[in-house]
Amino acid sequence: MKLGIGIGWRPEIAEAVEALPGIDWVEAVAENLCADHLPASLVRLRERGVTVVPHGVSLGLGGADRPDPGRLAALAARAGLLGAPLVTEHIAFVRAGGARTATPALEAGHLLPVPRTWAALEVLCENVRVAQDSLPVPLALENIAALISWPDEELTEGQFLAELVDRTGVRLLIDVANLHTNHVNRGEDPATALDELPVEAIAYVHVAGGVEKDGVWHDTHAHPVTAPVLDVLAELRSRVAPPxxxxxxxxxxxxxxxxxxxxxxxxxxxxxxxxxxxxPAARTPKAGCPVDAAPGGHAPTAGTVEPEALRDRVAVAQASLLSALVAGTPVPGGFDHRRLAVQSRALAAKRADVVAKVAPELPEILGRGYREAFLAYARSRPMSAGYRRDALDFAEQLLIADRPEDEAARRRLTRWWQDRAAPRPPRRTTWPVRAARSVRVGR
Incomplete structure (x- = not known):
């Protein structure tokens, strides 16, 4: 399937995208599209013969739980609405905790890396098969950028992706900016990863910009594409002509x-x-290595692990990491404390930015104090139900604390909250009751 040259469609640049010459296709974030109708800009693009691919960000196929049927149905509906030839998602986990670990359910609000272990691979592969069976078109999965590395990983990124393709037949969406990010942040050579992964399975390629601060590369998608990222694209192009x-x-x-x-x-x-x-350089076959294989794919230890026990093992590891990142619990053993602190701050900052977008009235009401107030809230309240609920909870906590101090701003915030949540402003007793209820539900 030949796609050509495309650009990510976003509402803020919809008119510019329509006017750009030589655009063969666009990609739209699936969760930002309504289930029953398309934005007028996408309708016009489709009428011109421009292919539109839905790009999911919330399935969390690398998580310990099986994919949520509702989320899968929503992604399938977007594919049908767009007449898309394929859909894409990420090799990542985005939530953890809950019933499987008897801990509060937590949302990352971000794509977090899956440990490159045989156990995590087994869980990922089963989740991918569930997704493939639920979608009307082929699925392609994207490698992600990461600030942190899991301890005791057993495969390289290229080996992990090759195993995933061998076991499921899934296509790949290779993000060359993410390969560069992992080169800077984790010392992983992009050329080695490209040599190890099955380039023939590539459905398409992402190119994006970022910025380096204090030795850490931030994959921002808000800066121009840099020469090193284009160099990785050239490396990939020397191995295969991407569709x-x-x-x-x-x-x-x-x-x-x-x-x-x-x-x-x-x-x-x-x-x-x-x-x-x-x-490309010849790959060393890895297919068939068991989930109990020792590092490097050596002979297995005795016995096999039951699928649910395997998921429980992955669940505990992911919940421990996410809790350390968003709830301030102790850092699990083997992780770089400094890198986890950077990631934690980045998650909180992204959370503040996204809440400001989904609820633009909040920074308008709070003015310059919005960001400081939100970050203080985020330190004590991990996200558990998405950004819109997060915005309501943030406003609720402010009102319970009789904030903001300016009475006119507080009245505006009260009206905003009442319009979306309840007819009466929250009382000081509301927050502890809801917090206790959320912990019970999470258990």
Whole structure:
């Protein structure tokens, strides 16, 4: 399936995307689309013959629990609505805790890395098969960027992806910016990863920008694409001609001319190696290694692990990590404390930014004090039910504390909260009762 050159469609740049020359296809975040109708911009693009691919961010296929049927049905509905030739998601977990671990359910609000172990691979593969059976079109999965590494990993990224493809037949969405991010943050060589993964399984490629701060690369999707990322794209192009390449941009959007210039740089990188595709290095077969295999895929230890026990093992590990990141619990053994602190701050900052987007009235009401107030709230209240609920809970906590101090602002915040949550403002007794209830439900 040939896709060509595309760009991530976002409402903020919808008009610019429609006007850009040479756009063969676009990708839209599935969760941002209504189930029964499309934005007018996407309708016009489809009428012009532009392919639209839904890109999911909330399935959490790398998590310990099986995929939620409702989320799968929603993704399938978007694929049908768009007439999409495939759908895409991520190799990541986005939530943890709950009944399987007898701990409160927590949401990351972000894509977190799956440990590259045989146990995590087994769980991921079963989840992928469930998803494939529920979707009307093929599924492709994206490698993610990460600030942190799991201890005692047993496979490299390329080996992990190769195993996943071998066991499930899933396609790959390779993000070259994420390969660069993992090079800076985790010392992983992009060329080695490309040599180890099955490039013939690539459905398409993401290219995005980021920025380096204090030795850490932040995959922001809000900065221009850098030369090192284009170098990784050239490495990939030297191994295979990708069916599609897409520019991602999620924030701080440049004028249309800036988007066009980035697309031109991508085209130039692809054209520079045209006709010079070399055969990738031979991969070492890993298929068939058991979940009890020792590091490096050696012979298994005695016995096999029951599937539910395997999921429980992964669940405990992921819940411990996510709790340390968003609830301030102790850092699990083997993790880099400094990197976890950076990731924790990044999660809180992203949470504040997204809440400001889904509820723009809050920063308007609170003014310059919004961010400080939200980050203070986030330190004591991990997210458990999505960003819109998070916005309501944040406003509720402020009102219970008789904030903001300005009476006019407090009245506006009260009206905003009442319009969305309840006819009466919350009382000081409300918050402890709801907090206790959430813990009981999580258990």
């Amino acid at each position: 599609g390449v897409l520019l991602e941009r999620d924030d701080d959007f440049p004028p249309a001319a800036g988007l066009a210039a980035e697309l031109d740089a991508i085209r130039a990188t692809l054209d520079a190696d045209r006709g010079g595709v070399r055969r």
